[in-house]
Amino acid sequence: MATVLSGNGAAAWGFRLSRVQCYPYYPITPSTACSQQISRWVNDGAMNTVTINAESEHSAASQIIAAGKDVRSGTATSSKGLLYMIEVLENAAGGSIPCGLFIGNRATGAPINIWADNSDAYAMRDSGLIQLFAADGQEALDNIIQGYRIAEDLGVRLPFAVNLRGFTGTHAYEGVEIPQEIDVDRYLPPFAPLNPLFAPEKPVTYGAMLSATFYRRHKRNQMAAMSNVAEVALKAGREFGEIFGRPYGLFEWVGDEKAELVVALMGESASPGDAVTRHLQGKRGIPGVALLKIRLFSPFPAREIAQALAKAGTKALVVFEEGLHHGAVFPPLAQRIATATHLHLGTDAPKVASVIGGLGGSEVRQDHFQQMFNLADNIAEGRPYRTEPYWLDIAEDPIFAESEKEAAPQLWKRWGEVWKKQARKEKYFDPLPKNTEEIRIYSRAGQGAITSAVGFTGAGIESGLQLLTVPAFGSERRGAIITTDTLVNDRGKRKIRSFNRAWDVVILYDDTILSSPEHNVLEGLKEGGVLLVNTSRLRVTKIREILSASESRLRVFTVPASEIAQGLGLSHLNMAMLGALHRVYEKVPFEKAFGYYEKHVPRPRESSLEAIQQGHAQTTDREAVRAKKERRLVVSGDFLDWRPEDHSYDLWPTALEEIQLG
């Protein structure tokens, strides 16, 4: 049975199940929640780990390296925090210390930006760590356990890092299978130190100074250990599959076996790519397509990837990545792939183009992959293409441009000839079939929307559906408008992590959002979709009027959630909104869900459950008229009350705690 966890929560489970003995940490968005979860377990006595509230990442890294000689150690960080660790991380690699890092990938600035890209992972690529990329929380959890297994192998003994894209990975709540402790114990034996410090019988010295003769030998050995990784990782991934039913390779191939056109990438951004690839796969009138999802970035499995491309008969390879390599021809992943294919396949190597996107939290969408496959198609046909990266979503520098008007003049001067010969082909751009139903909440930070969406996700998963909730927020303080998106997939087993952004239901936690100049709540709302508004003062017709929306455009429901919450003495209206959601959206059956809420709802439980009931009962699409003037709730942070009892907070994370970032 899957449990609803955020990517950070899943990573925390990875450390917990690996029985990490020493875990120093320093907060930084977007990976902090992993350390918060571990602190919570430790303070409750659920996890037996020595934690250190470090005073900087430099210290946290120093501490895992110090402790990592005698015990299993790990930590989590991101962005500048990782950069601050880099000065010491070489000592882990050079000292053969198999400690583990979880990285919630984030931009490194300047300008300061707390959102996702791979700049931090790329900055550490010369620090000597094994680097794995996870596509979701489940993979983060699994990779941390496998990471220790690989890192501690006697033929390897190197530190490792598991990367997960910030927010869409670290803050996405979805069903995660938490492995059984006894199985993990079977898979990952207790830490066996090689040259411990606390060993009076055999004192050792770390960090000795070596002259050139010894230094170069040492470095050569370190590289040799790195080159053992692929084989060890393959075995570890296979055995992981045998025990847990989820086998791992060095990369994953999605799509046609024979694929002329391939898009390669790493990590969570594969989610929309996955949907597009499956849609284009086997489609008439276009060549074979595949998505190459690379899991092991360092050491780069050059030979294996080259072989896979040769076997598939790939002609054009577009490499998508969320990071830069200043001053180089290609960014790091494209460069590694280009070198690999060139070395191993010579003149048979596919042509390689580089695309940069997803920087600083830029969305990675389905249409980007449609563009990239179209680009690959053009390249495979022998049309000219750029020898330097393409960029996504830069208006004056599009991938396809037919006339001078569509691009900046200098760029047209430089690339006009290439642009003119490129063809945008409509067959790549059909809208994708909508296999999911999607709900968007607009709320104000502090209203508890994320918590309610996470609860809804848990209830949906328990009723056998597949759900994913991704809150989109940043450095907003209380009161700012944020969105929380939930995707419901009832089409069987295949995981879908990609939003079509066509909302079946849009929810407003606050009727003032209707008139927010920055938010068009109708945007993306399907024809005939549902708009659910928390209000005691606005009638359904008034809401239509404000939006100038016809009867057929949308169905409007209202619920006096603030009033309900107030009546019950609750400081949050989210439980009433949760009940209301069940009224307008019945895919997750209310009766069943309520059973879930009875077990997991935040305190005060009685009132929360009552609020859910009342929210459900008082939701209406009629002209609800209320005499009472609405009083806005003061959002108070009843922090401790939000901590569900026992260990159920594992199941319903206190999303509230994650709301602030920096």
Place this chain on the structure above:
Amino acid sequence: MYNILYNRHIGTTPHSFLLPDPVLDVGEYGAILTTGLSSGHQGCTGCGMVSGTNQVLKALKLTGKHVVASIGTGCNEVITTQNTSCWGNVSVDHNNFPNTGATLSGNVAALRALARAGAASPDAFINLGMAGDGGTYDIGLQALLAWIARGEDGIYVCLNNQAYMNTGVQGSGATPYGTHTSTTPFGKLIRGNQRTPQYLPDLALAAGASYVATACPVQHRDLMIKVQKAAAIEGPCVVEIYSVCPEGWKSETDVFHEITEWALQTRSWILYEAERDRKTNTVLFTLNHVPEKHVGVADYLKLQERFAGMREFPEMVERAQEVIESRWSFWQPVLQANGIQGGDKAHEL
């Protein structure tokens, strides 16, 4: 080490022992006419830090000098610089989180270099450093102490909200004992933050600061006088400002004043200042405020849910009281000299 000398007089005056003339007593009126932060900041409702920063800038405005602010990452920076700047005509240099002291040093050096080249007069500028408690007590301590040790002219303001707020309330080196934060949760086994905080003025004095002071935005006259003194006194000056944070303290947004008053009443926050006379290696300590009544720390724990767990445990409350009493005991000579027994005015009667 340094010799300790107490000022017999309790209270805040514009006079400094290091300055020939008093600074402007601007607290009540003058400052209101000046502008601090411009509108549009994104701080939470009831944020104490916004008020603190505002008052610092207002006080500095009255010196007539141009402020160059080196600010560290944290709430203060994030809420005032997002896609815009709320700093009016202050020049702002945000250069990461661990290095506010070093950035300050760099800007002091630039000013000196400009002065050497005859391109600027040092007297026309104020170098201001600003960071949160995390950026000061923890990750930024090395850079801060090194800046102080260099003896450079400038003001460093620490906005102390007693945790890492910008990243969602994690425990810092300034988090009080027993506090529930997201990394020091009040658990079944370990109850909240187990450490007792260090004190910035102690650290700064040990490193050689010319002037240190604690302040709070509710006592705005006191705060602004102190900032003015820091601006006038030569060498490194450090001002630490108590910053109510409804988000991290889990308090209502409209009890900013009450919480601060309780902090002062219970001596959880002590207002004082200290000036260093380098010739005699003496530091003169002035206590600025003595509570009216003797109030136990339990009252301070009331309005803030971050203490909800610890207030249920008498032994924890007692421990918190001990921390306060041991800190307060430093002021015994002053209290005695003023005929205040037992540490508060009530005992006088």
